[in-house]
Amino acid sequence: MxxxxxxxxxxxxxxxxxxxxxxxxxxxxxxxxxxxxxxxxxxxxxxxxxxxxxxxxxxxxxxxxxxxxxxxxxxxxxxxxxxxxxxxxxxxxxxxxxxxxxxxxxxxTVPDDATEIEVVAQQWFWSYRLPGADGQLGSSDVTWISADNPLGLNPHDRLGADDVVIDGGDLHLPIGKPVKVLLRSVDVLHDFYVPEFRAKMDMVPGMVTYFWFTPTRTGEFEVLCAELCGTGHGYMRGYVLIDEEAEYEAWLGEQLTFAGLPAGEGVQVANTAEPIGGSDP
Amino acid sequence: MSIVLGFVALVAVIALTWLWRQGVAERPWLETGAVTRSPSPGSQPTGRAGLGVFLIVAGGLFALAGSAVTMRMGYADWFEMRLPRVVWAGTALLALSSLALQAAVFAARRGDGPGLARWIGAGAASMAAFLLAQGLAWARMAETGQGLAATPGASFFYLISGLHGLHILGGLVALARVATRLRAGPGAAAPAVALCAIYWHFLLIVWIAMLAILTGWASDAAALCRAILS
Amino acid sequence: MSSVSEDPDTGIPPAEVPDLPPPHAHGFWSRWVFSQDAKYIALQYSGTAIAIGLVALVLSWLIRMQLGFPGVFDFISAEAYYQFITMHGMIMVVYLLTAIFLGGFGNYLIPLMVGARDMVFPFVNMLSFWVYFLAVVVLAASFFAPGGPTGAGWTLYPPQAILSGTPGGTQWGIVLMLVSLILFIIGFTMGGLNYAVTVLQARTRGMTLMRMPLTIWGIFTATVMALLAFPALFVASVMMLFDRLLGTSFFMPALVEMGEQLSYGGGSPIVFQHLFWFFGHPEVYIVALPAFGIVSDLIAVHARKNIFGYRMMVWAIVIIGALSFIVWAHHMYVSGMHPYFGFFFATTTLIIAVPTALKVYNWILTLWRGDIHLTLPMLFALGFIVTFLNGGLTGLFLGNVVVDVPLSDTMFVVAHFHMVMGVAPIMVIFGAIYHWFPLISGRMLSHRMGLIHFWVTFIGAYAIFFPMHYVGLVGVPRRYPDISASFVPDSVATLNAFITVAALTVGAAQMLFLFNVAWSLARGRKAGHNPWRAASLEWQTPEVPPRHGNWGEELPLVYRWAYDYSVPGAPRDFIAQDDPGHRASWSHVP
Structure with a gap:
């Protein structure tokens, strides 16, 4: 009973x-x-x-x-x-x-008009890269990584010259535009996880993974790491800010490009959209 | 993972066929009484069944190692293995050893005691020579810049030949135990010798399969099959 | 000893293995330490597994204390927290659950239930335990090694498992863990050969496959699966050990750790994940199938009814076992593997739900129109059905690839697998101990203490893990020592504190269980012969507890399946498997 x-x-x-x-x-x-x-x-x-x-x-x-x-x-x-x-x-x-x-x-199935952006993870923080005026990301490799070039961009790739590098800051994205998020890790497994976006994917050193989404709401969203990456895993946080178009452009204008960094000084600014020797990152 | 999946599929087919023959579709509650069907493998001696199960485990182990090789091959830094020539001489010795053990089985069946002892000796000697050849191959590879951590192919060669060598050592221990029992007569030793021979053939087949995977022949052959099919 | 030739009167074919006396122990060492009696080895296995399991239980308290009251317990640093969760997970999955179901129940029940005198290779069986024991010692040693045990998570994913950012990664922790796993697998293979070959070869006359109790089907199928799956962990462990100690790059790509270029290059962490989960998913069923089998028998005996749809139950065990080898990548939907794999693995994963659901239906249909005795084993069986059903259903969320995307690596996953392969199998272990303790010791466990133990464990475990799903739904990731984040409402902290209190209470109840075992061994009510009036063979031994060699002078002959309960017209409500009485001689045959 x-x-x-x-x-x-x-x-x-x-x-x-x-x-x-x-x-x-x-x-x-x-x-x-x-x-x-x-x-x-x-x-x-x-x-x-x-x-x-x-x-x-x-x-x-x-x-x-x-x-x-x-x-x-x-x-x-x-x-x-x-x-x-x-x-x-x-x-x-x-x-x-x-x-x-x-x-x-x-x-x-990533839509054709999605903008490619890159998230780079390392123990224990996030960095980001946006394609700049040519709309393309330059190539990269861990062997290029140094104190001056924290994301390992190829200093000989003209496509990378205008890439916007956000090392340790927050990521801003415009509302309503589809984004293909390319994910790269320089050390161990990480996972770019924003609960409000629902989508997530592991980042694996040695390869580039991706997912895509379209932001539908402005605001500030916390980024967490969802794949155990060592002692600092629980404190690997950051923010993604979804902005209206105008605010986004204003923010973008304030950011440094790779050519403006010490490691990227030698790179020619790409004056054509034609890729030369550049490949998908 | 296609190699290990193929292996598991093979085991599953064998297991399901065997289960079907055991009457798994019958209604046991209707079959009351002394005995309704003859028991399962019947003639299969326990040692042979034990060895069979062990070979499935060891086969799975090598199938997984082979799968790891083929998965690793997909990455950019893989290039073809340059195996030292002594590997081929070693492989020949392994085949000879296998033949010697088979001859030992025939001798035991004939009741030929001295022949049995001779063939077991020959099998053990050629197997030991194979291990020596493998050791030489390791040394030769290390000299020619294919050290353990130098290339992925070399790493796998050391790993797989090492695992294979450990299985051989186990086999030699077993064979030594059989040899100590030879005094009881060839008839008494026959079943154990037969088990050793099966194990020896298994070691040979595994080694050839591993060589085929490591040298890339297996993937070439698979590519050829795909090309023919499509 | 019975003859091996065909009996001309009954037409009974010969036994498959000649009936030889098992090796008899003479000295102290061969009797009490290096015993070759499967029943004694079973107790050694269970005792060791429970001892190391208690360590894992204490670790779970520490984990919960940190999660429920973050910042209160200073000694639980982030490093320590990761070491706790890693060791808790690995011990529970491998060293407790696998060892106790196969090494413990397998060793005790297989020979008794199939009518054998012992395992077919008793010496190897003895070695199996001692290699397992060594594996446990190596594992425990890592707690005292410099740098402490590994904190890589029980999945041990490289590269972080062998790098300096992880506790024990460049020290002893990970090395000892891998060595311990390699030893465990070697030891298990020795035991597994015994369990499989004993079922194949040493069944007594008349014990056809379809007359075996489902316990044996579950343990047998799980053993075969483990023999195929554990080599994957073996290969992965050896390869990672090479990467860690010898500088190879099987799993290690070129990487920069804390600003420093390492000498690795070209390897792939995904290859490790494939190997790990090729072991890891079957492992779930290696634990679950013996539990399925045992719980079927508990329900049948204590509801005095044959297990409903015995044939379907057998087929479902075999089908689940086979399918579980082609679902492994559902643990890797967000790992970065090729996205098209998602279609295949989601489909196979959800297909496996069908035979599993049928098993649940058949357990309940066995209760239906039964004669349910609410004994302790039956209570635990009911608890198993509820928790397994709950955990199985949440598995449908995680198996369905796109639903897994937001939920993967959150507390939802933690709640799911604890419910389905933590609480549910442990319910069965307790049920089985209450059920077979009288056979093992000759005494009953105290019913009153058992009732308290059951209710606290069952309700408490449900109160821990059911709400935990919702913590995950909020978005809280797993493996976080502190879950505060901008999107997590404060009320989640209250919920977490509640879960911690529930967890500590359930933990305390297990101490009562241990006390019950100790007390009942000395003072428990004498059980007598076959106290549950069970039909299966293990209760029909000439002596209870069964002696060395199990069967006295002659091996039993089996005349029927293990489930002849409440057969119409029979003189009693059960007919033992070795009872020759024929149905035709009774009135009222249906």
Whole structure:
């Protein structure tokens, strides 16, 4: 009796906690509302299954608990029941998987007009690079890294000359424009994580990873590292500020380009948009 | 990971076929009584079953090492291995050792005691020579600038030949134990010799497969197959 | 000893292994230390696993104290925090759960349940334990090594695992951890060979595969999986040890650490992740499948009903075992691997939910129209179903690639895997101990202490991990010693403090359990023969507790499956597997 009641209480507590508690995701600030929708669908389906199964179990425990004289029913299996249950489960799984895969397809298909920007991680802070006037990022490699050239930009690549380098500051992005975030790490695994954007991806030394999103809300959003990267992992924070276009341009005008840094002094400013020897970073 | 997935698929096919033959589709609650079907492998001696399971584990280990090689090959700094010639001489010795052990099995079946002892001796000697050849190969590679940490291919060569060598040492210990029991007669030693021979063949096959992967033949062959198919 | 030739009267074919007496121990050392009796090895395995598990339990208190009351406990620095979570995770997953299910329950139950005298290679079995013991000693030694244990997280991802920014990375911690894992795998392989070959070869006459209890199916399948999966961790550990000690670059790309160019170059951290999770995902089922099997038997015995859909249960175990080898990359959706893999691995991952769900249905359909005795094993089985169902369902969030993107590496993941492979299997371990303690010791565990233990553990664990999902949903990342951030409302800190209090309470309840075991060993009620009236073979030994060699003069003959409970017309509500009574001789046959 107590057991059955506790099972019912667990269901009630779980459902009430889900509906009433103040803890829910942060208000979204990107175009990935699709992900939230898929998550909500999953919540409904799994919540219904959990409620139904535990309540049925509670009823079984209540109804069929041992009493003198009770004999269990003898039934080794029921093919029909099992086929029905398999089919229903498969249906529920498909209802979660199908939207998931559709949204994943969007997630990995970067729109053509997305601006490429770069986030560089190292123990334990964030740096950023914006493409500058030519709209292209110059090449880079860890072997170029020095005190003067903290992000390892190639000093012989003309495309990199006008790249805006933000070493240790905050990143600003204009609202409403799709951004392809190229992710690079110079030491260990990191993960560029802004809860409000929903999207995230690991940064792996030796390769460039990416994700894309479109900011939909202005404001200040905290950046965290979501892949364990050593002792300072929990304190590897930064901010991304989503600005209106005009404010963004004003901010951009104040930033240094690579050519303005000591390491980039020798680079010719690219006067054509034609890439020469430059490749994707 | 395609190599190890292929290996796991192979194991799964064997396991599922075996399970099917064991009657996993039957309804056990209807089959009350003394015994409804003959027990599983029946004629399979326990030692052989144990070795079979162990070979699956060891095979998986090398399949994973091979998978790691092929994954690592995809990166820019990989270039083809230049293996010292002594590796090929060693491989020949390994093959000879395998043949000698097989001859030992035949001798044991014939009941030919002296022949058995001779062939076991030959197998052990050629296997020891193989290990020596591997040692020479290591030294030669280190001299020619392919030290342990010099190139990724060299690192894998040391790693895989080292793991393979440890398996050989284990095999030699087992063979030595069999040899001490030879006095009891060739018939008594026959099952154990047969197990050793299976293990020896396994070591040979694994080594050839590892060479094929390390030298890039395996990926060339796979590329050729893909080209033919498409 | 019974004959090996065919019996002309009954047509019983010969046994697969000749019935030889097991090696008998004579001296102190061979009896009490280097014992070759699987039952004794099982107790050695379990005792060692529980001892090191207690260390992990204490570490979890320290972790929770830091999270619940950040800044209050000065001695928990960030370094210490990472060392705690790493060692807690590794001990619990590998050295406690894997060891106790396979080394503990596997060793005790396999020979008894299939009707063998012992494991087929008792000497190797003994070695298996001692290599495992050595692995535990090496692991424990890292607590006292210079620099302390590794703080790389239980996933040990390079490059950080072997760099100076991580506790123990350039000191002893990571080296001892890798050596310990290598030893563990060698030891496990020795044991695993025994468990698999014993089930294959040493079943007694009449014990066909489909007459085996599901416990054996679960342990057997998990063993085969472990034999295939652990080599991946072995290879990865050896390669990382090479990178750390010999300067190779298997997993290490060119990198600049704290402004200094290191000599590594060209390697890939992603290769390590593939190898690690090729082990790591099957590992989840290596822990879960024995739990599935054991809980099926607990439910059947204590509901006096055959397990519903036995065949489906067997097939589901095998299918889950096979599928679990092609889902590993669902741990790597945001690792930077090729994004198209996401489609494949999300699909395989969600497909595996179907056989798993069927198992849950069949457990509950076994309760349905049963005769449910609410004994302690049954209570723990019910607790398992609730927590496993909860954890399994949240797995559908994380397996569905795009839903995983916001949730990965948050506390949601921590809550999920603790529910599904922490709390749920531990519920089964407790249920199994309450169930088989009378067989092992001849005495019952105290019911009253057990009730307190069950309710505190069950309700407490649910109160820890259910709300924790919502901490993750808010966006709090895992592996943060201090979770304050601009988007985290203050109320989350209150919730975290509550979770900590619940965790400490549950931890205290485990002390009561240990006391119960100690007290009942000396003072517990005498259990007698087969106190649960179970049909499976392990309760039919001539003596309880079973002696060395298990079966007295003759091996038992098996006439039926392990689930003949409440058979209509039978004289009792169970028929033991070695009971020759035939159904045709009873009235009322359905």
């Amino acid at each position: 107590i057991v059955a009641a506790s099972l019912v209480l667990i269901v009630l507590f779980s459902v009430a906690f889900h509906l009433v508690s103040p803890w829910w995701w942060t208000p979204i600030a990107s175009n990935w509302g699709y992900i939230d929708t898929t998550l909500v669908i999953t919540f409904w389906i799994t919540g219904a299954v959990f409620t139904a199964v535990v309540l049925f179990m509670a009823w079984c425990v209540f109804r069929y608990r041992h009493k003198p004289g009770r004999v269990a029913h003898y039934e080794p299996e029921s093919k029909r029941l099992e086929i029905w249950l398999t089919a229903l489960t498969a249906l529920g799984v498909a209802a979660m998987l199908a939207p998931g895969l559709v949204v994943w397809n969007r997630f990995i």
